[in-house]
Amino acid sequence: MASLMIESLTKRFGSSIAVDGLDLKVREGELVALLGPSGCGKTTTLRMVAGFLPPTSGRVLFDTEDVTRLPAHKRATGMVFQSYALFPHMTAAQNVGFGLEMRGLGGAERQTKVEEALRLVRLSHLGGRLPRELSGGQQQRVALARALVINPKLFLLDEPLSNLDAKLRAEVRVEIRALQQRLGLTTLLVTHDREEALTMADRLVVMEGGRVRQIGSPRELYDAPQDAFVADFVGRCNILSGRRENETGFRTESGLVLPVDTAPNERDNANAFALRPERIAIQPGANGDLNGAVEAVTYLGSQTEYHVRIGREVFVVIQQTPGADEPLAALKPQDQVSLAWDRKAPRLVPQTSL
Amino acid sequence: MTLAEGMRGKGGASAKAASPGTALLVLPACLLVLGLLIGPMLLMFRISLNQFSPTQLMIEAFSFGNYARAAADPYYQEIILTTLGMALLCTALTLVIAFPAAYWLGRLQSRWKSLVVIATLFPLLVGNVVRSAGWMALFTREGLINTALLKAHLIGEPLTLMYTPKAVVFGIIAVVLPYMILTIASVIESIPRDLEDAAANLGASGFSQFWRVILPLSAPGVAAGSILVFVLCMNTYATAVLLGGPRFKMMAPAIFDQFVRGNNWPMGATLAFMLLAVTMSFTIFGSIAFARRYRAR
Incomplete structure (x- = not known):
């Protein structure tokens, strides 16, 4: 060899x-x-x-x-x-x-x-x-x-x-x-x-x-993808355009401010927010910081995929499929939910690094 | 791979059995072959069993005497051997000349490809007689080649080009080349390029790729093209007459002579069947030997 x-x-x-x-x-x-x-x-x-x-x-x-x-x-x-x-x-x-x-x-x-x-x-x-x-x-x-x-x-x-x-x-x-x-x-x-x-x-x-x-x-x-293309190509990813608001937030083009610990997670010229669907937690009820409505629930067997709309943005969330008697199992379109994630999970990247 | 296999591979739907009624579609073709090929041939065979007299021409008879006479006659023996020799030589030379061209054509990836195919077919648009006449203008003692060579002082006196077996060989090859090229090219086209890359990857030089992969896989095309060309060569007429001259004899002109010049229909028919028999036996034995070499693994 x-x-x-x-x-x-x-x-x-x-x-x-x-x-x-x-x-x-x-x-x-x-x-x-x-x-x-x-x-x-x-x-x-x-x-x-x-x-x-x-x-x-x-x-x-x-x-x-x-x-x-x-x-x-x-x-x-x-x-x-x-x-x-x-x-x-x-x-x-x-x-x-x-x-x-x-x-x-x-x-x-x-x-x-x-x-x-x-x-x-x-x-x-x-x-x-x-x-x-x-x-x-x-x-x-x-x-x-x-x-x-x-x-x-x-x-x-x-x-x-x-x-x-x-x-x-x-x-x-x-x-x-x-x-x-x-x-x-x-x-x-x-x-x-x-x-x-x-x-x-x-x-x-x-x-x-x-x-x-x-x-x-x-x-x-x-x-830790270099840019939005890589983030999207190596796996499913929520990618939202916008700019860094401050050390703890990213403002999307539609004005939504998303929590992120910008200091360690930001690349040069970052204008996109990238977050893997499985890093997002979903809770029934509109009682968190980021509240929205379920648009679709897709059952994939071991996992379930939720599309959640907050303002003008749609987030893809992937979770282990809940047991039949858990509250999440009852989620259906139009239901109110709240999303949350670890501030260290998102990455702020440029749309392209080329 | 046969055409049928290829079609089955592409779409399962096309493999569904034809309904019995569609068998009628082959009827016109069958009638034509029966009426205009099989019928006359049976008639010819009957004629070949008749006898010939210079005064009464054809006499009803039922004997294989003509066959025995033709087979024993050194004159006809020589004609048959000449014809067979010419056909084998021309087929072999055509194969050698056609294969590289066929490979190139089969591998060609260009939007001009169909034009190249038409160009390959183009010689077939010119009739044998016209083409051979053109060659006569080229090959005679006063022809273009001799004139040019003499003017250039490359030769002292004109070369004998016309009326030689060599002229006939060149003439025949020029006629049959397109058949061989197109038959082989279509098979080469179906050999995936990856196979050559794979062979190279495993250490095969260009020659080994050809000898171990391309040639065996193009065997069906080589066989089909060679049979086609061999049969065409065995039946050469115009080229043999026009470029070979009066003393060069091949079977087809000899048969024509018997029918038209000698009015000897029984002997003409006999020679025709001998030509058919020799052509068929070589074709069949050749195919069997070839199949044994390449298809049985």
């Missing part, structure tokens, strides 16, 4: 710029996720690291080796494609053995390694099947085994879970993460799914318009 260093990497397609001066270091054994909406440059970045696309400028280094001009087939990265890209005319075992074959590894030794890799993904019994005879989840595991068996310097995952159904996705997410940690794989993961990024990554890179918005641990990005 190697570390990955990306230095002011830039890719232009004609007049449009897909990746704009990206700097990133992935330490050995670390899993870093590139997260962003489609067209943010995350996949282009991954393709440049794999060697499928030549960068317009900038450098890519594996450890201290500059691989910027090295063709893809000499880079020794192991990639799992969104489509899995299994060779349809080869069996699962042949797919897994392909990379070893390309490295000139012969008969018995190759077979041993293929069997080992298939065992790692619990597919030993299906090595003789063609990809079309395997389920989506099994195909995905063949793709994993195929990428790992070559002992790659770098493990690259391009939206690896997007073709799986929701239940399987949650399982495989945990499985890949466990494997990655056990084998100490230096991994670059590309995803547009924030849950995937938050659960799997050691560090997240939120990208937009070819540039990095923020880099940090999932917790840092979730709790």
